[in-house]
Amino acid sequence: QSALTQPASVSGSPGQSITISCTATSGDVGAYNYVSWYQQDPAKAPKLMISDVSNRPSGVSNRFSGSKSGNTASLTISGLQTEDEADYYCASYTSSSTWVFGGGTKLTVL
Amino acid sequence: QLQLQESGPGLVKPSETLSLTCTVSGGSISSSTYYWGWIRQPPGKGLEWIGTIYYSGNTYYNPSLKTRVTISVDTSKNQFSLKLSSLTAADTAVYYCATHRGDGDLPRWFDPWGQGTLVTVSA
Numbered sequence: 001q002s003a004l005t006q007p008a009s010v011s012g013s014p015g016q017s018i019t020i021s022c023t024a025t026s027g028d029v030g031a032y033n034y035v036s037w038y039q040q041d042p043a044k045a046p047k048l049m050i051s052d053v054s055n056r057p058s059g060v061s062n063r064f065s066g067s068k069s070g071n072t073a074s075l076t077i078s079g080l081q082t083e084d085e086a087d088y089y090c091a092s093y094t095s096s097s098t099w100v101f102g103g104g105t106k107l108t109v110l
Numbered sequence: 111q112l113q114l115q116e117s118g119p120g121l122v123k124p125s126e127t128l129s130l131t132c133t134v135s136g137g138s139i140s141s142s143t144y145y146w147g148w149i150r151q152p153p154g155k156g157l158e159w160i161g162t163i164y165y166s167g168n169t170y171y172n173p174s175l176k177t178r179v180t181i182s183v184d185t186s187k188n189q190f191s192l193k194l195s196s197l198t199a200a201d202t203a204v205y206y207c208a209t210h211r212g213d214g215d216l217p218r219w220f221d222p223w224g225q226g227t228l229v230t231v232s233a
Contacts, residue, residue, distance in 0.1 A: 034212075034216075034218045036218065036219035036220070038157075038220070045206055045223040045224065045225055045226050046157065046206070046220070046223055047223075048219055048220065048221035048222075051212075051218060051219040051221075052212075052218060052219070057221065089156065089157050091157075091159070091219070091220070093216070093218060096173070097170055098159070098170060098171075098172060098173065099147075099159045099162070099170075099210075100159060101149075101156060101157040101158065101159060102156070103156045104156040104157070
């Protein structure tokens with residue numbers, strides 16, 4: 001199965017911007033605009049933050065944005081807030097008609 | 111607004127088969143708009159997609175689990191189910207059901223999710 005690689009951890013101070021990358025080991029991310037991002041607080045179910053690379057669902061803060069370049073998708077959080085501290089996962093459709101999640105990134109707000 | 115709720119045993123013995131059910135409320139499982147998925151998360155680890163089903167019965171499975179997984183749908187009960195056989199300790203995880211959705215005929219994101227249910231595989 002294809003894999004999506006994320007950094008294990010990122011950190012930032014309140015008010016700063018951070019970016020979490022999601023890189024495909026094959027051409028899956030680059031071939032489709034079907035990358036989504038999820039926020040997971042401890043002991044909670046994941047919450048959709050971004051769909052189709054850059055679409056933000058209703059109710060999600062506009063401080064969250066998504067983009068893609070080649071085989072790498074990115075989630076950017078601007079104006080970092082303490083409440084943003086959580087785990088973040090990317091996911092993508094693959095050419096094998098399957099779906100795959102990244103390994104997850106722990107965001108620490110210093 | 112769709113809501114999903116997992117149900118099933120919290121403890122299962124090794125080599126046995128896990129059976130979980132996801133009950134959908136706030137919408138019809140037979141809607142052409144949605145697919146339905148299962149995702150799991152071992153303690154302290156990341157998310158793993160298990161499989162997805164359409165109300166017609168079309169299924170998609172994670173290749174690494176395909177030989178052990180069966181996902182089915184019961185439109186009369188507005189539920190879909192997961193069966194995972196030949197369990198080992200490595201199958202211990204929180205199991206989530208989720209609506210797998212997207213515009214058109216291909217599901218592309220998971221939203222909403224159930225609250226998850228912890229399944230422990232132990233003798």
